[in-house]
Amino acid sequence: QVQLVESGGGLVQAGDSVRLSCAASGLTFSNYAMAWFRQAPGKVREFVAVISTSGATTYNADSVKGRFTISRDNAKNIVTLQMNSLKPEDTADYYCAARASWATKTVATYDLWGQGTQVTVSS
Secondary structure, eight states, rough: OEEEEEOOOOEEEETEEEEEEEESSSSOOGEEEEEEEEEOOOOOOEEEEEEEESSSSSSEEGTTTEEEEEEEETTTTEEEEEEOOOGGGGGGEEEEEEEESSSSOGGGOEEEEOOOOEEEEEE
């Protein structure tokens, strides 16, 4: 049974940092591109960051460039999202997603999803 379990969300103040983690099980982790998406209330789910199977390639959404960093540990089956200089507009539910192929930024191309973790940034 494949599982993606996110952790690390919470309530923080603007300018703070938060580290999200996603633990994967039931799959050959190193064969999967891993991504983070987010969904704010009343909005569509949007791309945040993606990392290739080896970790050699990453892409970030323009809205988080220079502030968020995605990384992975294939030995531990974990992908993380380090979020610095948080802004109120970063408030959303953050989802980890996996894809058994090359990295993409498109929600519809991912078929494995975690349950999400909430991040709330107060001003």
